[in-house]
Amino acid sequence: MLIVxxxxxxxxxxxxxxMGDPLEALRISQDPNAKQQILNLTRELHLxxxxxxxYFYWLRGVLGVFTGHFDLGQTRDGLNVISQLGDAIPTSIxxxxxxxxxxxxxxxxxxxxxxxxxxxxFDYAVTFYAFLCFSLPVFWFAVLLKQYLAIGFNNFxxxxxxxxxxxxxxxxISGVFWSAIxxxxxxxxxxxxxSAFAVTAAIIVLMGLTNWFTNPGLGIFLVSIFAGGAAVGxxxxxxxxxxxxxxxxxxxxxxxxxxxxxxxxxxxxQKHHLVNFILVAxxxxxxxxxxSFFFNKxxxxxxxxxxxxxxxxxxxxxxVDKLMQTWNGYMSTDAVNYRPVPTVxxxxxxxxxxxxxxxxxxxxxxxxxxxIALAIISFAVYVRYARGSLLEVLNQDYIRTARAKGxxxxxxxxxxxFRNTMIPLTTIxxxxxxxxxxxxxxxxxxxxxxxxxxxxxxSLVALDLNMLMGISLVTAxxxxxxxxxxxxxxxxxxxxxxxxx
Amino acid sequence: xxxxxxKNIDSAASATGGENAIANKEIEGLSQGQIVRRRFxxxxxxxxALFSLLGIALFVxxxxxxxxxxxxxxxxxxxxxxxxxxxxxxxxxTGCPDGAVxxxxxxxxxxxxxxxxxxxxxxxxxxxxxxxxxFALVMRGAQQSIMVMVIIGLVGGMLGTIVGAISGFFRGWVxxxxxxxxxxIITIPFIMVGAVIGFKYGNLGVVVLALMLGLFSWTGLSxxxxxxxxxxxxxxxxxxxxxxxxxxxxxxxxxxxxxAVGVIIxxxxxxxxxxxxxxxALSYLGFGVVAPDVSLGLLISxxxxxxxxxxxxxxxxxxxxxxxxxxxxxxxDGLRDAFDPRQKRRITKKEREQARVxxxxxxxxx
Numbered sequence: 001m002l003i004v005x006x007x008x009x010x011x012x013x014x015x016x017x018x019m020g021d022p023l024e025a026l027r028i029s030q031d032p033n034a035k036q037q038i039l040n041l042t043r044e045l046h047l048x049x050x051x052x053x054x055y056f057y058w059l060r061g062v063l064g065v066f067t068g069h070f071d072l073g074q075t076r077d078g079l080n081v082i083s084q085l086g087d088a089i090p091t092s093i094x095x096x097x098x099x100x101x102x103x104x105x106x107x108x109x110x111x112x113x114x115x116x117x118x119x120x121x122f123d124y125a126v127t128f129y130a131f132l133c134f135s136l137p138v139f140w141f142a143v144l145l146k147q148y149l150a151i152g153f154n155n156f157x158x159x160x161x162x163x164x165x166x167x168x169x170x171x172x173i174s175g176v177f178w179s180a181i182x183x184x185x186x187x188x189x190x191x192x193x194x195s196a197f198a199v200t201a202a203i204i205v206l207m208g209l210t211n212w213f214t215n216p217g218l219g220i221f222l223v224s225i226f227a228g229g230a231a232v233g234x235x236x237x238x239x240x241x242x243x244x245x246x247x248x249x250x251x252x253x254x255x256x257x258x259x260x261x262x263x264x265x266x267x268x269x270q271k272h273h274l275v276n277f278i279l280v281a282x283x284x285x286x287x288x289x290x291x292s293f294f295f296n297k298x299x300x301x302x303x304x305x306x307x308x309x310x311x312x313x314x315x316x317x318x319x320v321d322k323l324m325q326t327w328n329g330y331m332s333t334d335a336v337n338y339r340p341v342p343t344v345x346x347x348x349x350x351x352x353x354x355x356x357x358x359x360x361x362x363x364x365x366x367x368x369x370x371x372i373a374l375a376i377i378s379f380a381v382y383v384r385y386a387r388g389s390l391l392e393v394l395n396q397d398y399i400r401t402a403r404a405k406g407x408x409x410x411x412x413x414x415x416x417x418f419r420n421t422m423i424p425l426t427t428i429x430x431x432x433x434x435x436x437x438x439x440x441x442x443x444x445x446x447x448x449x450x451x452x453x454x455x456x457x458x459s460l461v462a463l464d465l466n467m468l469m470g471i472s473l474v475t476a477x478x479x480x481x482x483x484x485x486x487x488x489x490x491x492x493x494x495x496x497x498x499x500x501x
Numbered sequence: 502x503x504x505x506x507x508k509n510i511d512s513a514a515s516a517t518g519g520e521n522a523i524a525n526k527e528i529e530g531l532s533q534g535q536i537v538r539r540r541f542x543x544x545x546x547x548x549x550a551l552f553s554l555l556g557i558a559l560f561v562x563x564x565x566x567x568x569x570x571x572x573x574x575x576x577x578x579x580x581x582x583x584x585x586x587x588x589x590x591x592x593x594x595t596g597c598p599d600g601a602v603x604x605x606x607x608x609x610x611x612x613x614x615x616x617x618x619x620x621x622x623x624x625x626x627x628x629x630x631x632x633x634x635x636f637a638l639v640m641r642g643a644q645q646s647i648m649v650m651v652i653i654g655l656v657g658g659m660l661g662t663i664v665g666a667i668s669g670f671f672r673g674w675v676x677x678x679x680x681x682x683x684x685x686i687i688t689i690p691f692i693m694v695g696a697v698i699g700f701k702y703g704n705l706g707v708v709v710l711a712l713m714l715g716l717f718s719w720t721g722l723s724x725x726x727x728x729x730x731x732x733x734x735x736x737x738x739x740x741x742x743x744x745x746x747x748x749x750x751x752x753x754x755x756x757x758x759x760x761a762v763g764v765i766i767x768x769x770x771x772x773x774x775x776x777x778x779x780x781x782a783l784s785y786l787g788f789g790v791v792a793p794d795v796s797l798g799l800l801i802s803x804x805x806x807x808x809x810x811x812x813x814x815x816x817x818x819x820x821x822x823x824x825x826x827x828x829x830x831x832x833x834d835g836l837r838d839a840f841d842p843r844q845k846r847r848i849t850k851k852e853r854e855q856a857r858v859x860x861x862x863x864x865x866x867x
Contacts, residue, residue, distance in 0.1 A: 135826030
């Protein structure tokens with residue numbers, strides 16, 4: 001492993017060292033001191049030593065990690081590379097983590113649906129869409145996002161009335177989407193299409209009439225309904241709705257969420273948000289576990305799992321509701337001035353920092369566009385892989401056996417097929433997270449984020465070898481760690497590999 | 502991996518299900534190449550993509566002509582379009598909506614819809630800031646993209662195949678050394694290598710840039726080819742060839758390579774579609790093709806701020822990137838389906854009915 005790290009940094013060092021002449025600006029300068037400066041810089045950067053040997057000067061600093069004198073050198077501006085990286089890495093991780101998480105969850109669920117509806121119209125549409133995403137230059141797409149999603153949406157918010165063509169268009173899309181996903185006989189498809197169309201149109205019109213866009217919120221009523229829906233949905237996916245005891249324990253978590261709605265509004269306003277939040281989460285988890293132990297006498301494991309997933313979803317609902325309530329106040333601050341979707345930057349510097357929820361919302365709004373840009377491309381990758389992987393698993397003999405045993409289709413898919421589908425996907429997930437860090441160069445530069453990507457770009461333009469090496473070291477190291485994790489996960493998930501050895 | 506495939510074929514062949522019988526009947530008496538070609542031709546999306554890619558390439562190359570070589574010794578074949586990227590026609594300042602300058606003269610709507618007739622005009626895609634014809638610029642950029650794609654595909658594909666084949670076939674220390682070297686390169690994000698290369702070689706023209714990028718883009722392919730060679734070399738037909746006294750070269754080229762060609766072709770197409778995006782991204786960042794030459798990524802980066810006033814400067818290069826990359830992706834998908842023996846064609850209801858009728862008739866005859 002260390003050999004790989006050594007090799008790849010060696011290659012990058014020599015590439016970087018031969019990239020250009022760091023003294024070029026001084027050589028053509030008319031400054032009388034230029035000669036002296038050239039000499040100084042040459043001595044400082046060891047430019048008189050050929051690059052393959054110069055690499056070892058740099059390596060000595062890196063190897064200092066074992067003796068406690070870890071040193072990656074200084075940038076051309078005299079800043080410490082380590083501290084620069086220390087600032088940039090969290091930014092990059094924040095950007096990449098959200099988008100990857102989103103892409104994984106959405107990508108895998110849509111991918112699985114397309115595999116189950118193989119060769120349907122929905123499958124073809126998603127396939128086409130995935131290929132379109134593969135072929136989309138992210139910098140081009142980002143400009144479109146800025147134009148339509150940010151500026152367009154901001155303009156819309158200044159007069160939030162949804163016009164009739166939009167209502168019609170969105171309802172049409174929703175109708176086609178749901179009828180394609182659920183499928184069935186022709187009559188059923190039309191019924192689903194009609195109801196999805198009507199429901200969407202009604203919701204949008206209602207949202208416009210109640211000024212929901214400028215003053216959104218779920219309220220206790222909607223929170224309870226969604227929480228109940230989440231409980232039923234999770235139970236249906238994990239054990240099936242006929243398992244009443246599990247359903248009751250999941251539902252009791254949802255009920256607890258509804259009861260806790262008003263107390264939580266008070267808790268959310270208190271100081272020490274993080275501590276409070278962890279406490280609340282623990283209470284929810286305790287309720288989930290308690291309920292499953294109360295209702296279930298046997299087979300408690302799956303009930304606990306179901307309740308915990310439900311608890312996470314309900315908690316998420318409550319937080320989203322709280323953020324929605326903050327929306328109007330956030331929009332009316334001077335710093336935002338009713339244009340909430342920003343096109344550049346990591347955070348709004350003008351925003352007053354006292355209000356935790358305003359700052360959270362601000363961070364979310366700033367992360368939104370770059371996340372969409374990044375997620376949309378890796379989403380396509382996950383859709384394709386999840387589809388291919390599930391199709392392969394469904395062809396296996398043990399699936400036929402499971403069906404022949406008379407298991408329900410849900411058990412076959414969720415228990416037997418889904419878990420095995422995830423095995424190859426985990427490897428992709430791990431390496432993908434690393435790949436995005438390298439690939440976020442473009443996204444960061446478009447949206448004006450100061451992360452690893454923009455540091456890298458800056459180091460190239462300034463011919464800043466130390467900075468470049470610092471970034472390469474971090475990415476190469478992460479790539480290796482990711483490979484290791486992928487290998488370990490793979491053998492942990494797949495007993496066949498362990499047995500094969 | 503390959504063994505698994507074979508098992509599936511065997512089980513599929515031995516099963517006496519009606520669907521398998523239909524599928525098997527179709528490939529009776531055909532060689533592997535014929536089967537693959539048939540399957541590919543039947544893949545509708547891939548065929549559309551193939552023709553549109555060929556169409557785009559022909560259109561683009563004939564429009565702007567071919568310009569290679571250095572500044573001192575240019576190799577130029579003029580195209581049919583009457584402007585080149587260095588011409589500076591007068592910037593049209595009138596006749597545009599909202600006071601914009603140099604708007605496109607292309608009008609695809611006939612006069613009964615928008616009042617003006619269909620026409621191509623002098624500058625179908627408009628003009629850029631200094632009056633250069635945008636159609637010529639976009640054509641040149643698309644040409645560059647296609648060249649980069651082909652060169653990276655060829656260089657990367659060849660290197661990857663060679664490295665993978667050598668390490669998979671000879672194994673032992675050769676394999677260890679080559680794969681370690683592959684690991685070195687694979688841990689460096691491609692965009693980083695690309696940026697460093699582009700920064701140094703971008704001004705030497707797109708061919709040099711593509712060649713250098715190709716030198717670093719073989720890693721993924723070599724791993725795949727190695728895996729394929731490792732499994733293929735243990736197969737019986739290879740042993741048979743060796744017993745019959747075949748040389749290493751003969752075994753590799755006659756027996757193993759033809760069986761691995763599916764994997765190679767499919768990943769080369771994916772490599773190519775990635776190459777277009779990489780090149781345009783590098784040019785966008787300023788590390789690829791540099792002015793005065795043009796590339797689609799460079800055009801987008803130059804005119805992204807004029808999106809609100811002159812959107813055509815932004816749309817056209819992007820649409821060309823998408824069209825080319827999308828076609829290549831669909832071709833790759835078609836090839837993957839064609840080469841994958843597990844992929845069975847969907848049996849339509851009609852065919853199933855026909856098979857049933859045929860079976861009944863056969864029974865009646867007997």
